[in-house]
Amino acid sequence: MRVAEPLKLKNSVELKNRFFKSAMSETMANKRNQPNEKHIQLYRAWATGGAGVVVTGNVMVDRNALGEPGNVVIEDEQDIDILREWARYGTQNNTQLWMQINHPGKQSPKSMSKEPVAPSAVPMANKYKGAFSPPRELTEGEIKNLVIRFVNTARIAKKAGFTGVQIHGAHGYLINQFLSPHDNRRKDAYGGSLENRMKFLIEIYEGMREILGHSYPIALKLNSSDFNTMGFTEDESLQVVEKMASIGLNLIEISGGNYEKPKMSTGTDSEIFFIDYAQKLKERMDIPVVVTGGFRSFxxxxxALEQNHTDMIGIARPLALEPHLPNQILAGSNVGITTQHLTTGFHALDVKIGPAVGNFYYAMQLKRIAQGKSVRRHNNAWWPLLHLVGTHGSEAFKPRRKK
Structure with a gap:
């Protein structure tokens, strides 16, 4: 069985199998954005569940720039003890635990940031203007400071015992904003050509590599495209991966879209998201690739593995319903790999609330796993909807990413 085969990275780190638990936002940090016992128990469940790599939900580098309530923030070593516990339990069973490191840029809701920052002062599209304040353009000095923040968070991750890091360069967050010509209209060394637009990402990576060493895994989550005619294109994405592979990146996870274009599929007949792009990538360069989303059968x-379309099987939401899914598959169980389609029974309402309620439904399952409870599988959108409104009030239906 191909999913059971180990994968050796070029830095000689061996991943025990081909299951890759992709990032899901836990939103379980306390009011001071600190990790806690819930994180420990949730990641303990995933570590014992059999995945070769488990990636955390996005960890932010700046307490003043959050993507949503409940984000973990690591700016310094004040939480090193609880981070060590998180890493200790999350690396059980020979599991690789990689911290996803991120900054939201302009995708920080009004409730989080009154004046978010971005490569350029380009506001969100009209549909989202009510939820996000217009961003302020970063100065070159602030960009350099953000590079330092990313590197410092990675340093603390390694010190705490996390076995790798993933740079979040997808989904319209800050690094993706720098890469996108729609969001990045700068005239200095960080804007204009693709070479300049990827400078922020390269500086983050090279800073991490210098302090983490060449044997420590550094991965990147990257959009295959923004699915926007003015945004980051597939050809540009391929060029970025080619550059990052040439300077030592260990692994690439493919994703796509952003808040304004939240597309999670290539639009092809393939059940697996981004598989066509992954094939193009693998034809051009030699770097391990993870395709996440759409795998619904063993x-x-x-x-996908036999045909060399991907090197690892990325799974997210199914592991919020069954954290031991990899073990079950490896044991030969004929398990269904499913997610829940939630509905209120009213199509128009489902269209309006669907993404927010869906994200909240899975976040609720993560909290149940963290509390040692069984998940609640159902299709009734009213239950998470009522909890969502009770928890977030008027903020309930503002956009939230799941990864």
């Missing part, structure tokens, strides 16, 4: 996983 057979599709095996075919």
């Amino acid at each position: 057979e599709s996983m095996e075919i």
